[in-house]
Amino acid sequence: MSFPFFPAQASSSAEQVDHLFFGLLALSGLVLLIVFAPMIFFLFKYRRGMRVNRRLRSSSAVRLEIIWTAVSLLLSTGLFAWGAKVYLDLERPPAGGLEIHVIGKQWMWKAQHAEGNREINELHVPAGQTVRLILATEDVIHSFYLPAFRIKQDAVPGRYTQEWFLAKKPGTYHLFCAEYCGAKHSQMIGRIVVMPPAEYENWLKNGQPAESLARGGERLFRELDCSGCHMGSTVVRSPRLEGIYGKPAPLANGQFQVANEQYLRDSILLPQAQIAAGYEPLMPTFKGRVSEEELVQLIAYIKSLGDQRAP
Ligand code: CUA
Numbered sequence: 001m002s003f004p005f006f007p008a009q010a011s012s013s014a015e016q017v018d019h020l021f022f023g024l025l026a027l028s029g030l031v032l033l034i035v036f037a038p039m040i041f042f043l044f045k046y047r048r049g050m051r052v053n054r055r056l057r058s059s060s061a062v063r064l065e066i067i068w069t070a071v072s073l074l075l076s077t078g079l080f081a082w083g084a085k086v087y088l089d090l091e092r093p094p095a096g097g098l099e100i101h102v103i104g105k106q107w108m109w110k111a112q113h114a115e116g117n118r119e120i121n122e123l124h125v126p127a128g129q130t131v132r133l134i135l136a137t138e139d140v141i142h143s144f145y146l147p148a149f150r151i152k153q154d155a156v157p158g159r160y161t162q163e164w165f166l167a168k169k170p171g172t173y174h175l176f177c178a179e180y181c182g183a184k185h186s187q188m189i190g191r192i193v194v195m196p197p198a199e200y201e202n203w204l205k206n207g208q209p210a211e212s213l214a215r216g217g218e219r220l221f222r223e224l225d226c227s228g229c230h231m232g233s234t235v236v237r238s239p240r241l242e243g244i245y246g247k248p249a250p251l252a253n254g255q256f257q258v259a260n261e262q263y264l265r266d267s268i269l270l271p272q273a274q275i276a277a278g279y280e281p282l283m284p285t286f287k288g289r290v291s292e293e294e295l296v297q298l299i300a301y302i303k304s305l306g307d308q309r310a311p
Helices: 013-046 062-091 197-206 214-221 224-230 260-271 292-306
Strands: 098-105 108-113 118-120 122-126 128-136 141-148 150-153 162-167 171-177 189-195 248-250 256-258
Touching: 013 062, 098 122, 098 141, 098 150, 098 292, 108 122, 108 292, 118 122, 122 197, 128 141, 128 150, 128 292, 150 162, 189 197, 214 224, 214 292, 260 292
Parallel strands: 098 128, 122 189
Antiparallel strands: 098 108, 108 118, 128 162, 141 150, 141 171, 171 189, 248 256
C-alpha cells in the first residue's frame, strides 16, 4: 500500500497493528454515521414550518434499548479482546533472537551490540530475525519509535524497558524520538538499517569493536573490585553470580525475584532494596559510579557467566 500517510509495513507485527487501527477507524466511522445521518435527516424533517406531527410519542423502546446495549457491549468487548491480543504480541518478545541495548540521551540514541559494536542514531539489524531492544536513558524520558515497524516504547529513567521486532526485508527506515525531551527533541532522529543476515555478520566484523560487551563488563568487574567479593574469595560474603541470570533469586524477605536485566541493574545501583537470602546487606551502591553504558557491560558479563560453577 503506498498511501503516503502510512510507511511500508516492514515488521512482522506491522500488519496486525494496521488491521486493528483500520478496524477501529471503520467502527468509529460507522458510529459517526449512525448518529449523524438521522440527526441531519431530522434537522430537515422537523424544521420550523414543516407540517409534521410534533406530539410526544409515549411508546416505550425497551426492546430497542436492549438491542443497542447488547450490540455495543459485544462490539466493545470484541475490540478489547482484539486490542489485548495485539498488545500482548507486541509486549512479549519470542524467546531467543538478538539482544541490542539502546540508550537514549539528550539528544541522541546510542546502540550497543553484544559483539561490542556501537553506533549513534543508527541501528543495524539483520532481516528475518527477532531483535529485542533493551532501552535505558541517561537523563529524561525518550521514546524509541520505528513507524515502519509500528512499534514505540518509552525509555524511562531508572529502569529497563524493552521492545521487539522482526524486520521482514532489508531496507532503511526512519527512527524517531517520540517523547518531547527538550530543546533538540526534533533532532533526535536517525535510521534503522535492515540487512540480509550475512551482510549483518560482515558489518559486525568490519566494525572491529575493541571488546565485546561481556569482555568490557569483565574488565569493569575487576576495576570496580566487584570481583573482590563476588569471585575467587575464600570467605563467602556475597552470592555467586554464575548462572544467576534468568532464574528466580531467593530474597531475604522470603520472596523470589527472577534475575532479569532489571534485577541485576537494581542490585548494582540499589543493593539495599532486595537483599539476597542468607547474606548481609553489605554491598555499597554503585549509583553515580557506573554509567548506563557500563551497566550494560556489567550485566552482559553477568549474563555471559552462564552456569559454569567455579570449582
Ligand atoms: Cu528524546 Cu525526544
